[in-house]
Amino acid sequence: MRLFLASESPRRRELLKTLVKEFTVEAPCVEEISSSAELSPEELVLANAALKADAVCCRHPEDWVLAADTVVELDNKVYGKPRDLAEAAEVLQVFSGRTHRVITAVVLECRNKNKKSEFAAVSTVKFRNLSKHDIACYLSQVPVLDKAGSYGIQDKGEMLVESIEGELENIIGLPVKALANAMIDLGILN
Secondary structure (H helix, E strand, O other): OOEEEEOOOOHHHHOOOOOOOOOOOOOOEEEOOHHHHHHHHHHHHHHHHHHHHHHHOOOOOEEEEEEEEEEEEEOEEEEEEOOOOHHHHHHHHHHHEEEEEEEEEEEEEOOOOOOEEEEEEEEEEEEEEOOOHHHHHHHHOOOOOOOOHOOOOOOHHHHOOOEEOOHHHHHOOOOHHHHHHHHHHOOOOO
């Protein structure tokens, strides 16, 4: 039985390699649900992870499929990937001196075995007080247009972050410890 990662994220790929040596990356090709007043941030990421898993499970029902989705939330507002650098700068200014949540949902499923695990992991990140210059320096050094919340903690995060609570890997995009437990429970890992 094979494992498919329903994500093209290089960060998720690297994190998954810490748990399993062999897996296949397959893009889910779905239109994600954007933030919605009807869904909490946890429900939103779970729904998007389920969409991604479903798209790949349909093509590989006999194999395990792993999908994930990450959002950043502050004051009940969800921050996904920025449209451009101007929006990224605005988002980082909003986060300045404040604590936000990073929520990653995971769906791990094998259709033919009728087995599934889904969960959302939450970490909190407190930003330093940032000047416009601090933000401009960060954005000039780190490509952020593919990152929820307009930053990557693994990419010069020390320029922005004062402290974190929770799993660092969750903030990067895949809660490795929680995923390992789910994989053990499902018999994928020993």
